[in-house]
């Protein structure tokens with residue numbers, strides 16, 4: 001889609017968005033990943049573009065993609081690749097939405113060749129990936145707005161607020177898997193947005209496009 005009519009609310013702003021899962025190779029044919037499809041991140045990228053921003057989307061392996069040609073897409077696979085791409089792009093970004101479901105762990109020493117079942121691999125040794133959002137929070141500049149996401153299944157609000165503080169973000173979007181109609185792969189979502197300055201907004205269950213609009217509106221307003 002070539003989009004001619006764009007709003008000017010975000011014109012002049014560089015927006016960076018990460019989306020989707022990452023895949024952490026075990027050997028050349030196997031990986032560790034999660035159920036993220038990237039839909040929420042794509043909706044955010046498209047909405048920011050339609051509101052006039054210059055948009056870069058750093059995408060893990062996605063089930064869906066954007067049809068808007070004006071969005072600059074950088075494809076990555078692993079958390080390490082996503083980290084590198086983010087560090088390259090972040091310096092020139094005004095607003096960063098870290099919507100990707102980055103793997104927390106990766107195999108410590110991925111095999112060069114396919115692991116044979118006769119090798120009797122009974123233990124998988126993992127190591128932590130870099131927390132990209134924390135890394136971006138640690139070098140955040142005055143002109144930058146950093147938006148993190150939190151997926152929680154218990155003590156949701158307290159855990160989300162803790163993440164916002166520990167990762168030095170300006171906003172945190174809490175995804176709750178407990179709500180029917182919210183979560184992986186669906187076209188709808190229900191989130192609660194918090195700002196570091198203490199505001200809170202519960203966004204009712206609706207399409208991810210509408211949720212993206214609400215998130216952007218809240219960020220601009222606060």
Ligand code: CTP
Pocket residue numbers: 079098099100101102103104129130131132133134147148149150151152163
């Ligand atoms: N995140 C990241 N790099 C990682 C892990 C997470 O940048 N290696 C980011 C996610 O993109 C999200 C935020 O951190 O914006 C919170 O992710 P989440 O998985 O909810 O929290 P974690 O800090 O990974 O903690 P846990 O999974 O233990 O709840």
Ligand code: CA
Pocket residue numbers: 102103104
């Ligand atoms: Ca995590």
